[in-house]
Amino acid sequence: MNLNHLHYFATLAKEEHYTKAAQKLSITQPSLSNAISLIEKELGTYLFEKKGRNVVLTKYGRVFLEYVEKTLETLDQGVKKTKLLTSATSGIIDLGYIYTFGAKDMPLLIAKFLEENKENNFKFTLSDGNTLNIIEGLKNEDYDIGFCSKIEDEDEIDFTKIKEEELVLITPKNHPLSKYKEIDLIKTIDYEYVAFKKGSGLRPFIDKMFKDINKKQKIAYEVEKDECLAGLVEGNFGVGIIPNISILTHLDVNIIKIKNPKYNRNIYMAKVKNRCLSPAAQEFSKFILKNADEKNKSVQMKL
Incomplete structure (x- = not known):
């Protein structure tokens, strides 16, 4: 039994006539008869019975038709959805x-x-x-x-x-480092940091910045999102290194350029x-x- 056989069966069930069904399917009547015989042999039962010059479904054929129609309808929906998803337009x-x-x-x-x-x-x-x-x-x-x-x-x-994003140091207002417009990272090592979690793409990048000056961050808090880091800095939980994103201009933090080591995030x-x-x-x-x-x-x- 294959997909064509299921189409043949459903068409014959609708037309109730071998010649008409074969014409609609553009196949020969013997080919249609052979396909139906193969299905019946596989299922071990008759699906059609003669009624005058026509054929009608047996009770087993009616049960099988219900599932064949659902299968063909689901397949048709799948074909349409796949074509829609892979269309050029x-x-x-x-x-x-x-x-x-x-x-x-x-x-x-x-x-x-x-x-x-x-x-x-x-x-x-x-x-x-x-x-x-x-x-x-x-x-x-x-x-x-x-x-x-x-x-x-x-x-x-x-x-x-x-895209390239500049990395900057942010501090709370009135923080001892807030007087700087530009800063060398080594001047920050005595202060607690709000840092990105290790799963962040930025964390190893920032760790490398400290490695370049042979120092480590004093990490007090770890977060995943940039806005969380900026919010904690605003709340005076520490300083942080972050891309110079637009949200920073809406927060009560100082934005300080890092002049050494100078890194940009790609x-x-x-x-x-x-x-x-x-x-x-x-x-x-x-x-x-x-x-x-x-x-x-x-x-x-x-x-």
Whole structure:
């Protein structure tokens, strides 16, 4: 029994006539008869019985038809959904991104992409998380494309740099370090830090900054999200190193440039190597690259 046989059976059940059903299916009547015989042999029962020049379903045929129709309907829905998702003019794009990228950049990018593709029916699912979450989601096919930090020695993922963010020191107001406009990181080592958790893509990056000056952070609190770190600093729980994101201007904190060691955090578009993306996801990937302007080996999104 195969899929064609199920179509033949359902058509004969509707037409109740071998010749008419064969014509509708564009096959010969012997081919149709043979297919029905194979189904009946496999099921061990008759599905049709003669009624004059026609055939009608037996009670067992009526039971089988109910499931065949459900199966064919489900399959048809699956075919339609798959075609919709993989169409060049429609489809759902699954994105995962780190918290800072979702606050401002992601909404602007999606809005611009949809504006440039008004004639198409593209939709998005959006999920935020830390870099490790994003990488895991890409590998599990939860996301088509991710936006995150780069993980070294991650052989399955292709990383393309799309944005650079300056890392700054933030302090509470009236903090002893608040007098500085620029600061050497070594001047901060006596103060408690609010730091990112080790699962964050930024944590090893910031740890390296301290390693460069042969010192360690005095970590009092660990958080996952940038806004949580900034909020705790505002609440006088410590100082912190964070990308210079827009939310900082709305908080009661001091933003201080780090002059030594000077680091910028890079954000990358991440995709699983050699995985076929849907046409919709491919279009969005091309759009991201088109809106990235490479200057002096650093890439900034043009929004």
